[in-house]
Amino acid sequence: MSETNTTNQHVSFLKYQGKYKGLLGWILSTDHKRVGLLYLYTMLVFFSTAAILGLLMKLELIAPGMTIMGPQTYNAMFTVHGIIMIFIIVVPGLPAVFGNFFLPLMIGAKDVAFPRLNLLSWWVYVIGILTVLSSQFIGGWPDTGWTFYAPYSFRTPVNILPALFGAFILGFSSILTGINFIVTMHRMRCPGMTWFKMPLFPWTLYATAWIQVLATPVIGITLLLTVMERVMGVGIFNPAMGGDPILYQHLFWIYSHPAVYIMILPGMGVISEILPVFSRKRIYGYKAIVLSSLAIAFVGYFVWGHHMFTSGMSGRALYAFSFLTFLVAIPSAIKVFNWVSTMYKGSLNLQTPFYWAVSFIFVFMIGGLTGLVLGSLATNVHVHDTHFVVAHFHFIVFGGTGFSFMAALHYWFPKMFGRMYDRTWANTGWVIFFSGFLTLYLPMFYLGILGMPRRYYDYLPEFHGGNIISSLGAIAMIAGILIVFVNLIRSSRHGEKVTEKNPWGGRTLEWQTDTPPTLENWETEPTVTEQPYEYK
Amino acid sequence: MSQEKQHISSYTSHFVVLITLIILTGISVAVTRVEMGPLNTLVAMIIAGAKASVVLAWFMHLKFDNKLFAIFTALVLVIFLLVLYVTFFDYSYR
Amino acid sequence: MEKITEHTAHVHRDDEGDKLGMWLFIFTELLLFGMLFLIYAVYRYKNPVAFQLGGEELDVFLGTLNTVILLISSATVAMSITAMQKGEKTKALILLGTTLFIAVVFLINKWFEWGAKIDYGLYPNSENLLELGHGTTLFFGLYYVMSGIHALHILIGIGLFVFVYRQIMVNKINKTDYVWLENVGLYWHLVDLIWIFLFPLFYLIH
Numbered sequence: 144m145s146e147t148n149t150t151n152q153h154v155s156f157l158k159y160q161g162k163y164k165g166l167l168g169w170i171l172s173t174d175h176k177r178v179g180l181l182y183l184y185t186m187l188v189f190f191s192t193a194a195i196l197g198l199l200m201k202l203e204l205i206a207p208g209m210t211i212m213g214p215q216t217y218n219a220m221f222t223v224h225g226i227i228m229i230f231i232i233v234v235p236g237l238p239a240v241f242g243n244f245f246l247p248l249m250i251g252a253k254d255v256a257f258p259r260l261n262l263l264s265w266w267v268y269v270i271g272i273l274t275v276l277s278s279q280f281i282g283g284w285p286d287t288g289w290t291f292y293a294p295y296s297f298r299t300p301v302n303i304l305p306a307l308f309g310a311f312i313l314g315f316s317s318i319l320t321g322i323n324f325i326v327t328m329h330r331m332r333c334p335g336m337t338w339f340k341m342p343l344f345p346w347t348l349y350a351t352a353w354i355q356v357l358a359t360p361v362i363g364i365t366l367l368l369t370v371m372e373r374v375m376g377v378g379i380f381n382p383a384m385g386g387d388p389i390l391y392q393h394l395f396w397i398y399s400h401p402a403v404y405i406m407i408l409p410g411m412g413v414i415s416e417i418l419p420v421f422s423r424k425r426i427y428g429y430k431a432i433v434l435s436s437l438a439i440a441f442v443g444y445f446v447w448g449h450h451m452f453t454s455g456m457s458g459r460a461l462y463a464f465s466f467l468t469f470l471v472a473i474p475s476a477i478k479v480f481n482w483v484s485t486m487y488k489g490s491l492n493l494q495t496p497f498y499w500a501v502s503f504i505f506v507f508m509i510g511g512l513t514g515l516v517l518g519s520l521a522t523n524v525h526v527h528d529t530h531f532v533v534a535h536f537h538f539i540v541f542g543g544t545g546f547s548f549m550a551a552l553h554y555w556f557p558k559m560f561g562r563m564y565d566r567t568w569a570n571t572g573w574v575i576f577f578s579g580f581l582t583l584y585l586p587m588f589y590l591g592i593l594g595m596p597r598r599y600y601d602y603l604p605e606f607h608g609g610n611i612i613s614s615l616g617a618i619a620m621i622a623g624i625l626i627v628f629v630n631l632i633r634s635s636r637h638g639e640k641v642t643e644k645n646p647w648g649g650r651t652l653e654w655q656t657d658t659p660p661t662l663e664n665w666e667t668e669p670t671v672t673e674q675p676y677e678y679k
Numbered sequence: 680m681s682q683e684k685q686h687i688s689s690y691t692s693h694f695v696v697l698i699t700l701i702i703l704t705g706i707s708v709a710v711t712r713v714e715m716g717p718l719n720t721l722v723a724m725i726i727a728g729a730k731a732s733v734v735l736a737w738f739m740h741l742k743f744d745n746k747l748f749a750i751f752t753a754l755v756l757v758i759f760l761l762v763l764y765v766t767f768f769d770y771s772y773r
Numbered sequence: 774m775e776k777i778t779e780h781t782a783h784v785h786r787d788d789e790g791d792k793l794g795m796w797l798f799i800f801t802e803l804l805l806f807g808m809l810f811l812i813y814a815v816y817r818y819k820n821p822v823a824f825q826l827g828g829e830e831l832d833v834f835l836g837t838l839n840t841v842i843l844l845i846s847s848a849t850v851a852m853s854i855t856a857m858q859k860g861e862k863t864k865a866l867i868l869l870g871t872t873l874f875i876a877v878v879f880l881i882n883k884w885f886e887w888g889a890k891i892d893y894g895l896y897p898n899s900e901n902l903l904e905l906g907h908g909t910t911l912f913f914g915l916y917y918v919m920s921g922i923h924a925l926h927i928l929i930g931i932g933l934f935v936f937v938y939r940q941i942m943v944n945k946i947n948k949t950d951y952v953w954l955e956n957v958g959l960y961w962h963l964v965d966l967i968w969i970f971l972f973p974l975f976y977l978i979h
């Protein structure tokens with residue numbers, strides 16, 4: 144573009160120096176790749192924190208009675224674990240890290256549409272995190288659960304305001320990212336890249352961005368109203384003043400159900416990128432995947448009531464929400480068929496990203512099918528608010544988003560850092576993680592069916608067996624995470640150098656630029672002539 | 680980037696739109712004096728909807744801008760109305 | 774290592790994209806207020822009589838006045854865009870100044886309206902209000918929340934107008950580059966749009 148760059152070609156984005164040096168050169172950089180990595184590092188820190196909280200809870204549950212903490216601490220633990228994991232990790236997760244890094248690369252753009260807004264969204268994100276965490280110093284950890292249900296959220300003696308405000312601010316960050324991505328995809332696709340030549344990860348980001356834009360304000364206003372309720376006593380959700388606490392639940396889930404699709408849709412996109420590359424085959428049913436993503440985003444707005452089957456809604460509403468919930472399962476199932484058919488008769492290249500991707504399909508199916516158990520009225524009443532629910536959403540949120548995040552990390556790692564991780568350790572980490580994951584969460588389905596309620600630090604002795612297995616699984620899973628992280632962090636500095644542009648033989652645009660990419664991604668603007676995933 | 684195809688609304692057209700909006704406001708105020716029961720709400724909402732459409736189409740330029748903006752706006756309204764509708768599955772039958 | 778002095782990627786200009794971004798932001802606002810309207814609808818449905826009586830407490834004259842001046846301000850900001858497109862800078866500034874002035878007047882009216890209510894003892898969690906029963910509490914709770922958040926948007930709008938006014942003064946916004954003015958205009962119309970619904974719901978329907 145400008146003369147200054149001609150002398151600097153092939154300087155990677157990791158090394159170039161702009162106006163600022165060192166750390167400032169990162170936290171003030173508007174380069175989408177650096178912003179993506181800023182998100183990645185921030186998430187690494189907070190994911191580890193929240194994962195440790197999760198481990199502590201599982202250790203508490205290893206035996207009935209008080210093991211290592213009392214009830215109030217346990218309540219605080221699951222609340223903070225939930226708030227961090229949902230609002231700080233999985234909701235921004237894939238879009239903020241890999242969306243920022245790879246969306247412009249995959250559509251042949253130099254950056255996102257609003258680079259400064261992009262950097263701002265990271266700053267807003269950090270401010271949101273600090274606000275949430277400040278609750279520790281002003282009034283104690285929140286103890287309401289991440290759902291902040293009325294009326295407890297304005298009656299609890301601990302100071303819930305920082306958490307509410309923090310989540311509100313994090314919402315802004317999410318909205319900014321969403322707006323940025325939609326405009327980027329509308330305005331900055333390179334010549335030749337029509338909508339239906341766009342790769343699937345950008346497509347799922349597009350659907351996700353719309354949910355971010357249209358659903359996040361709902362949680363924003365809901366949290367704000369809860370703040371007002373607590374500070375001024377307006378009475379909107381307060382049954383003592385005529386308000387309806389169930390309306391709080393409606394509003395909360397009008398956001399939080401679509402939020403599940405903010406978490407999972409980009410993950411589906413990642414899997415749709417990886418499978419064709421490692422099967423050496425064209426993706427099966429490209430358009431079906433695109434349309435089902437959009438369908439999920441749309442129908443996903445109208446199913447929120449399945450979180451409230453035992454809250455006291457009208458019977459008519461119960462049927463309606465149950466029906467709509469079953470409807471939204473269809474597009475998800477379509478995707479699973481597409482992925483399996485893509486692998487069918489492909490020449491499979493068994494590498495770490497492929498392992499993560501395939502295990503994603505497995506855990507996603509378990510999560511999805513148990514979701515139908517929860518979506519049908521009769522069974523829901525039986526397992527509502529038990530460990531069955533906890534297992535289900537960890538299969539979707541951690542199994543779905545987490546596995547696809549790991550898959551994405553192992554897939555794009557060489558492009559991002561210009562180095563390769565140790566494959567043996569990566570595979571070992573995956574095996575330990577995967578088996579730990581299953582050992583941790585599968586017994587919880589069983590415990591839930593037996594009737595073990597969630598959100599208690601204690602349980603009846605008859606649940607002891609399942610809990611021991613589950614807690615041991617947690618330890619194994621954390622060990623797996625540790626191996627994966629240590630391997631990746633070590634390799635990002637000392638791993639074997641990768642200089643070739645396309646180590647996996649991918650067909651999408653991000654593999655046609657330098658490794659790691661230069662500041663402006665392209666020396667000459669790329670042009671697209673054929674569909675993505677055209678393997679001969 | 681391209682500025683050439685920008686449509687410039689005239690002062691007069693803005694003025695006409697404003698007068699229309701004020702007249703609609705007047706009608707809306709006057710009509711509530713007439714007792715029509717639940718119809719009052721309906722009429723008030725229809726007039727407000729008409730005013731909103733005028734603002735969207737002329738002041739906010741949806742009539743002249745990229746059709747995409749108008750389509751998106753319609754989509755957002757549809758989603759909102761559907762959410763409202765589905766919520767009342769609960770409240771109308773409780 | 775050599776230095777690259779400027780990150781050139783964001784130099785490119787795309788007015789259409791900027792406008793799309795603004796529209797997306799407007800959608801978030803529509804949904805935000807939409808949820809408040811949803812809450813209003815639910816509580817009106819559950820407490821029809823109290824909401825009717827609550828509406829009669831509000832000053833229709835002040836409400837109508839504020840509606841009309843807000844409509845005028847919408848027209849003036851739209852006209853200032855026309856002026857900018859034609860390159861009539863002074864006219865654009867006068868029209869924008871008028872809009873700014875009206876926005877302030879709107880807030881002053883609001884101040885008196887709220888003041889009268891508060892003197893009356895009608896404010897969230899007040900004893901007077903709680904005595905009037907659940908439905909009325911909800912009506913006034915929503916009245917304060919919704920018109921309060923709307924007033925906050927007016928306040929932000931005033932800030933934006935001041936900013937844009939300065940940008941026109943220093944020719945940063947000019948005949949060929951005025952997307953900022955357009956976007957602030959869009960924001961202001963949104964504020965108007967919300968009021969178009971707030972007005973009948975609180976002041977008119979009996």
Ligand SMILES: [Cu+2]
Binds near residue numbers: 399403447449
């Ligand atoms: Cu759900």
